Amino acid sequence: xxxxxxxxxxxxxxxxxxxxxxxxxxxxxxxxxxxxxxxxxxxxxxxxxxxxxxxxxxxxxxxxxxxxxxxxxxxxxxxxxxxxxxxxxxxxxxxxxxxxxxxxxxxxxxxxxxxxxxxxxxxxxxxxxxxxxxxxxxxxxxxxxxxxxxxxxxxxxxxxxxxxxxxxxxxxxxxxxxxxxxxxxxxxxxxxxxxxxxxxxxxxxxxxxxxxxxxxxxxxxxxxxxxxxxxxxxxxxxxxxxxxxxxxxxxxxxxxxxxxxxxxxxxxxxxxxxxxxxxxxxxxxxxxxxxxxxxxxxxxxxxxxxxxxxxxxxxxxxxxxxxxxxxxxxxxxxxxxxxxxxxxxxxxxxxxxxxxxxxxxxxxxxxxxxxxxxxxxxxxxxxxxxxxxxxxxxxxxxxxxxxxxxxxxxxxxxxxxxx
Ligand SMILES: Nc1nc2c(c(=O)[nH]1)N[C@H]1C(S)=C(S)[C@@H](COP(=O)(O)O)O[C@H]1N2
Ligand SMILES: [Mo]
Numbered sequence: 128x129x130x131x132x133x134x135x136x137x138x139x140x141x142x143x144x145x146x147x148x149x150x151x152x153x154x155x156x157x158x159x160x161x162x163x164x165x166x167x168x169x170x171x172x173x174x175x176x177x178x179x180x181x182x183x184x185x186x187x188x189x190x191x192x193x194x195x196x197x198x199x200x201x202x203x204x205x206x207x208x209x210x211x212x213x214x215x216x217x218x219x220x221x222x223x224x225x226x227x228x229x230x231x232x233x234x235x236x237x238x239x240x241x242x243x244x245x246x247x248x249x250x251x252x253x254x255x256x257x258x259x260x261x262x263x264x265x266x267x268x269x270x271x272x273x274x275x276x277x278x279x280x281x282x283x284x285x286x287x288x289x290x291x292x293x294x295x296x297x298x299x300x301x302x303x304x305x306x307x308x309x310x311x312x313x314x315x316x317x318x319x320x321x322x323x324x325x326x327x328x329x330x331x332x333x334x335x336x337x338x339x340x341x342x343x344x345x346x347x348x349x350x351x352x353x354x355x356x357x358x359x360x361x362x363x364x365x366x367x368x369x370x371x372x373x374x375x376x377x378x379x380x381x382x383x384x385x386x387x388x389x390x391x392x393x394x395x396x397x398x399x400x401x402x403x404x405x406x407x408x409x410x411x412x413x414x415x416x417x418x419x420x421x422x423x424x425x426x427x428x429x430x431x432x433x434x435x436x437x438x439x440x441x442x443x444x445x446x447x448x449x450x451x452x453x454x455x456x457x458x459x460x461x462x463x464x465x466x467x468x469x470x471x472x473x474x475x476x477x478x479x480x481x482x483x484x485x486x487x488x489x490x491x492x493x494x495x496x497x498x499x500x501x502x503x504x505x506x507x508x509x510x511x512x513x514x515x516x517x518x519x520x521x522x523x524x525x526x527x528x529x530x531x532x533x534x535x536x537x538x539x540x541x542x543x544x545x546x
Contacts, residue, residue: 155331178226178331188366189217195287199223199329199337200366203292206539207441210455212487212494213267214295216364222272222293224401225337227366228325228386235370240354244321244392247312254356254370260310261302266351267491269296269459273379273407273428276535279525282417284532291436291539296457296492299374301355305348308392313344316394320347322373322382323389339399340381340407344392346429351376351490354387376490377461379407379428379533402427409529416528430461432536433521435468435495435513442541451500456539458483459492460515468495471510475523475538478512501545510540 155175156163163175185200186192192202202221209218228234240257243249252260272293274286287293308317320341328335346352353374355363363369368385375382381401401407408425410418435458446452458465464486469478481497501507514520525535 174331177229178327185221185366188364189219189221192218192220193292195289199225200227201287203289204295205441206291206436206438206456206541209292209294209436209457210438212296213359214297216297216359216361216367219295219297219364219367220272220293221366222287222380223326223337223366224381225329226327228327230325230365230369238370238388240371240387241323241389242307242311242392243389245314245317245394246308246392247314248310250307250311252307257302257307257354257356261306263300263302264353265298265300265357266353267296267298267487268351268353268374268376269294269490269492270374270376270380270383271295271431271434271459273381273431273533274531275434276525276537277532279535279537280528280532281525282528284528284530286531293380294434294436294459294492296459297358298360299353299355300357300360301353301374303350304352304354304373304375304390305350307354307390308347311392313392314394317344317392318395319343319393319397321391321393321397321399322384322387323391324384325386325388336400338381338384338401339397340379340384340402341393341397341399342375342378342382343429346375346378346382349375351488377430377459379431381407396427405531407533408531409527409533413527414529418528418530420530428533430463432526432534433460433463433465433513433515433519434458434536435465435511435521436539437509437511437541440541440543443544444541445544445546446501448504448545449500449502451498453496454481454499454509455494455496456481456511457492457494458511458513460513460519462490463515463517463519464489465493465513466516466518467514468493469512469514470497470499471512472499472501472507474508475510475512481511501543504545507543507545508540509543510538512538 195201275293278288371387372385410420411426437456439455468481481495483495
């Protein structure tokens, strides 16, 4: 069990019962909504199963994914498993800040979404209400964790040590957040959203949210920001937010609240869990690697930078000399479209253009492909570099070091053995 790199401190305690564990015991009872008669017999460090339950075998739910930590559960997808136009549920990465809710069929049937705050008419909606009262849309939307690529930052930054695989592009079905907010009637004071969900803080304390982020109203009113109740023509996978989640594509994945229960409209920038301090924020100016940056100099991350992956072949592939083989991947660029994808086989000295598909819709990743052939046996690498429509290009090495290691959009490369 590794929680060293997570944003939250582990609640595991050892040794005699401490004041903290007694407080925590009270928290467990509160979280469960009932007393725990034998609480004093529960050894410190053991979390009640009803709160602690992670899937018994997450690896079986998502075969082939790399588990970065199990409390909270975080799993990333190796690039070669992302070689699908639409990411399947079994291959979608998992980023949890707390403990996913344990839901019964009745919980799902009785799910409510509350829209309140700076609105004329607060709403309290069931999923059936959403489906009946608003237009249903399906869009391919990429979701990337802002910390994707963190493990390549030097000096190392704390947090999940993602390499390249905290990215997905599934087809989400739901209603536009915009339509729901317009129905509720935004007041003039509406400035920012605040997202609430049914997962539990690692401590079990019901007063604490594992994460509660928000987005500026302008992003909330964007036609591609969805309240989703389906994915890839079926239910959203349990670990990815079933039965209801927000999808605010192109921005840090943390803006896409899973297990969504509420959207509060605020008259100021939201200050919920992981909105302030160093979380999902970067220095407002470039800093030397390793610099300690005061919270007041950090700004909230909005659109993510241009990035790409080589999804086929798998790194380490063996091909015959003179043998042609297909190279494929995906590219995406926050709020922008990708304009070009180039490939290098000489360690970045020269580049050739690959064929790049247009996005299926705005915020869908764009697939790219080319064919390669190496006449001479030996060790080669394939590097991929995307450029967005504003002219921004992926760097070869991590750009702009920042304290928490966000926004690393360095190029992806794979090894090829030509025999
Ligand atoms: N309720 C809730 N929503 C959440 C999170 C969470 O811990 N709890 N993690 C966020 C983060 S940091 C990311 S990157 C995305 C990941 O989405 P996925 O786990 O479906 O891939 O979910 C976001 N939504
Ligand atoms: Mo994230």
